[in-house]
Amino acid sequence: VRVPGGVLKHPELITADKVRAEPNTEVKRVMREKLGEGRYLAEIGAEVIDVDTIQKGSASAMRALMQDDEGRRFLVGSDGSTARCYYMEAPATVRSCCEAHSFLAGLDESRIVAQS
Numbered sequence: 001v002r003v004p005g006g007v008l009k010h011p012e013l014i015t016a017d018k019v020r021a022e023p024n025t026e027v028k029r030v031m032r033e034k035l036g037e038g039r040y041l042a043e044i045g046a047e048v049i050d051v052d053t054i055q056k057g058s059a060s061a062m063r064a065l066m067q068d069d070e071g072r073r074f075l076v077g078s079d080g081s082t083a084r085c086y087y088m089e090a091p092a093t094v095r096s097c098c099e100a101h102s103f104l105a106g107l108d109e110s111r112i113v114a115q116s
Helices: 005-009 014-023 025-035 035-045 095-103
Strands: 047-056 059-067 071-079 087-091
Touching: 005 014, 005 025, 014 025, 014 035, 025 035, 035 071, 035 087, 059 095, 071 095, 087 095
Parallel strands: none
Antiparallel strands: 047 059, 059 071, 071 087
């Protein structure tokens, strides 16, 4: 896929509006990746579908299920140890953080065991 040079040389100039205006799906994907999923969701004012806190033993973490302007849903959360934020795409049919997490993990989250 041919990507405009500015996307790779100056990713700091990418905005959500520029991503939205891009007609080529693959170029749009690269632009969105360079912009960062979190920044994209913030700039478009993504809809918050659900928010909760998962608690396992003494460990806890907040997470959110968000939907972008194309109907794609993302489970947004941190691993807790690095404070890094992850944006994990989930099916558009999920209605809660728990449902998205169970889908992504491939098992019911009640089976997860956390250690401190």
